[in-house]
Amino acid sequence: MRRALGMSLWVAMVSAGLAVFLFLPHFVSDFHSRDLAQAGAFFIAIIGLDLLTGYTGQISLGHGALMAIGGYTTAALIVHEHWRDVWTIPLAGIAAGIVGFVVGLPALRLSGLYLALATFALAVAMPSLIKKFSGLTGGSQGLQFLESSPSQVTGLSGKVTVLGHTMTQNHFLYYLTWSIGIVGLGVAWLVVRGRGGRTFRSVRDSEIAAVSSGVNLAWTKTFAFALSGVYAGVAGALYAIQNEIVNPLSFTVSISILLLVGAVVGGLGSLSGLVLGALFVEYLPTLSTNVSTREGVPDFIYGAAIIVVMILLPTGAGGLLRRLARPLTTWLYTRP
Amino acid sequence: MLFAFDWTQLAQQTVIGLSSGGTWALLALAIVLIYRSTGVINFAQGEMAMFSVFIAWSLVHHGLTYWAAFFLTIAISIAGAIAVERVVIRPVEQAPVLTVVIVTLGLLFVVDGAARWFWSPETRTLPNAFSTSPITIAGVAFSWQDLGNIAVSLGLVVLLWGLFRFTKLGLALRAAAVNPDESRLLGIRVSWMLALGWGLAAGLGAVSGMLTAPALASFDQNLMQPVLLYAFAGAVLGGIESPLGAVAGSLLLGVFVNLVGTYVGWIGTDLRLPVALAVILGVLLVRPAGLFGKVSARRV
Numbered sequence: 001m002r003r004a005l006g007m008s009l010w011v012a013m014v015s016a017g018l019a020v021f022l023f024l025p026h027f028v029s030d031f032h033s034r035d036l037a038q039a040g041a042f043f044i045a046i047i048g049l050d051l052l053t054g055y056t057g058q059i060s061l062g063h064g065a066l067m068a069i070g071g072y073t074t075a076a077l078i079v080h081e082h083w084r085d086v087w088t089i090p091l092a093g094i095a096a097g098i099v100g101f102v103v104g105l106p107a108l109r110l111s112g113l114y115l116a117l118a119t120f121a122l123a124v125a126m127p128s129l130i131k132k133f134s135g136l137t138g139g140s141q142g143l144q145f146l147e148s149s150p151s152q153v154t155g156l157s158g159k160v161t162v163l164g165h166t167m168t169q170n171h172f173l174y175y176l177t178w179s180i181g182i183v184g185l186g187v188a189w190l191v192v193r194g195r196g197g198r199t200f201r202s203v204r205d206s207e208i209a210a211v212s213s214g215v216n217l218a219w220t221k222t223f224a225f226a227l228s229g230v231y232a233g234v235a236g237a238l239y240a241i242q243n244e245i246v247n248p249l250s251f252t253v254s255i256s257i258l259l260l261v262g263a264v265v266g267g268l269g270s271l272s273g274l275v276l277g278a279l280f281v282e283y284l285p286t287l288s289t290n291v292s293t294r295e296g297v298p299d300f301i302y303g304a305a306i307i308v309v310m311i312l313l314p315t316g317a318g319g320l321l322r323r324l325a326r327p328l329t330t331w332l333y334t335r336p
Numbered sequence: 337m338l339f340a341f342d343w344t345q346l347a348q349q350t351v352i353g354l355s356s357g358g359t360w361a362l363l364a365l366a367i368v369l370i371y372r373s374t375g376v377i378n379f380a381q382g383e384m385a386m387f388s389v390f391i392a393w394s395l396v397h398h399g400l401t402y403w404a405a406f407f408l409t410i411a412i413s414i415a416g417a418i419a420v421e422r423v424v425i426r427p428v429e430q431a432p433v434l435t436v437v438i439v440t441l442g443l444l445f446v447v448d449g450a451a452r453w454f455w456s457p458e459t460r461t462l463p464n465a466f467s468t469s470p471i472t473i474a475g476v477a478f479s480w481q482d483l484g485n486i487a488v489s490l491g492l493v494v495l496l497w498g499l500f501r502f503t504k505l506g507l508a509l510r511a512a513a514v515n516p517d518e519s520r521l522l523g524i525r526v527s528w529m530l531a532l533g534w535g536l537a538a539g540l541g542a543v544s545g546m547l548t549a550p551a552l553a554s555f556d557q558n559l560m561q562p563v564l565l566y567a568f569a570g571a572v573l574g575g576i577e578s579p580l581g582a583v584a585g586s587l588l589l590g591v592f593v594n595l596v597g598t599y600v601g602w603i604g605t606d607l608r609l610p611v612a613l614a615v616i617l618g619v620l621l622v623r624p625a626g627l628f629g630k631v632s633a634r635r636v
Contacts, residue, residue, distance in 0.1 A: 260434075268432070296449040296452025296454075303448075304446050307443065310428060310435050314432065314435045
């Protein structure tokens with residue numbers, strides 16, 4: 001009886017979430033849909049980072065670099081090969097996944113802070129590397145979709161028709177990004193809920209104990225890196241499609257830091273609060289400029305907000321949600 | 337040989353490298369100090385040092401001499417950092433490590449924003465601490481400033497070592513870092529020791545900043561960002577657990593980066609940091625705990 005109630009509650013929550021996803025663009029302005037779409041790209045990257053850092057315990061300060069791989073794959077395919085923008089997304093994911101796998105190999109020898117430095121080095125070096133391969137990447141100019149192949153940009157005419165529904169380009173970007181985000185969340189949930197999640201968490205909590213219990217450490221770590229890379233690559237592709245341009249400044253170190261902040265605010269090691277983490281990193285800079293545009297003040301407010309949130313919610317939004325739901329879950333899962 | 341190798345240039349560049357490496361070493365030491373006691377990298381360390389430099393600039397601007405401002409700034413920085421630790425870090429003392437790391441990232445934005453808010457964004461200069469005239473040793477001309485920087489950095493390292501090795505306070509600081517629970521039983525106020533560690537680290541950072549700033553033609557609020565990256569890299573190169581390693585790693589890195597920038601044309605100034613990071617990555621793959629770090633056994 002209680003189990004059935006729990007299940008139906010769960011279904012109700014998921015459908016409420018889906019309803020918000022479907023109808024939200026109709027309540028906000030067209031312009032805000034674009035902001036929400038960008039938050040969706042962060043959301044996808046943050047899921048990937050949570051799988052790697054929250055579940056497997058491998059700190060990455062270089063996820064912006066993996067996003068750059070995805071973004072540039074998309075850009076190069078559109079500009080050089082004249083692919084339609086939407087179809088480049090899977091390839092961007094695969095490309096970043098492969099790079100993530102390669103980055104994961106040295107990670108087998110490094111742990112904790114040393115890994116943080118290694119991934120950070122990747123993020124720092126990425127803009128210079130991009131400039132070095134200017135034939136493919138357009139150097140510091142970057143690649144602009146509208147100039148080089150406008151016919152491949154979906155919704156340039158202002159209207160997009162999907163499954164019989166006509167919508168604006170910004171609404172299209174919103175639905176595209178968040179549909180992929182929801183699928184990504186579902187996949188992540190499937191990965192962490194069973195054996196895979198236990199393997200990840202065992203590596204995070206104690207490598208030695210994990211190995212003794214038969215976990216293949218090398219495989220688990222590189223798999224986590226590759227999977228996380230796929231998420232980052234897809235996020236980078238969507239980010240590029242939304243901005244219709246990529247250049248070395250699109251994916252700086254600050255984006256890597258932003259993603260880590262989002263993941264921690266959302267709650268590492270849980271999936272439920274990550275949406276809030278993504279919205280936090282998307283909207284906080286805008287909100288703090290609204291308070292005052294005086295030099296330095298927005299940064300001050302931004303930093304102070306991060307500190308206050310972390311002091312109030314040391315385990316992130318996910319931790320808070322779990323705490324709030326505890327009376328309910330305990331009640332639901334105890335036999336009367 | 338096709339050309340005569342210029343030993344004078346090599347010696348000069350090495351000293352310049354040691355000079356910048358010395359200022360990085362101080363900041364690296366600050367990072368190690370906090371890391372050893374709390375397991376957290378303080379990402380705001382560089383910006384806190386930058387803030388100290390601006391305090392020093394204001395003091396000099398109000399008519400103090402460089403050295404008076406120097407010592408006053410160190411005192412202010414230590415007091416300020418202890419206050420910051422009490423307000424911002426203490427509430428998250430028991431939280432997961434990454435939470436504390438994010439708090440220091442937030443602190444980075446706060447300190448940077450405050451510095452831009454209080455001081456207008458124009459470029460500034462600090463007077464030179466040491467004479468800018470060159471000194472000739474064994475036929476090679478060095479600058480007093482570089483030698484002075486090296487002397488101050490190494491002097492401070494020795495002073496700090498003395499504090500930790502020979503004083504009761506140093507013993508308490510070390511005990512609190514190694515075994516907080518037992519230290520608490522012995523009556524050491526562990527939480528305050530952490531705050532004091534923050535104070536000492538900020539003092540080191542302030543000196544690092546005040547040595548870095550006069551060497552530049554002018555500086556603004558971004559002054560310590562590259563220094564923090566090099567210091568972080570130097571600390572990791574030497575082994576983040578080891579203060580001696582952090583100093584040695586930073587000095588090595590300073591010399592290496594400067595020599596590579598001088599002798600390898602295509603690296604120049606642009607690619608110095610990526611190259612330095614790549615080399616460190618190579619070193620870490622061979623020695624995962626840094627050059628001087630010990631691989632620690634962990635209990636399951």
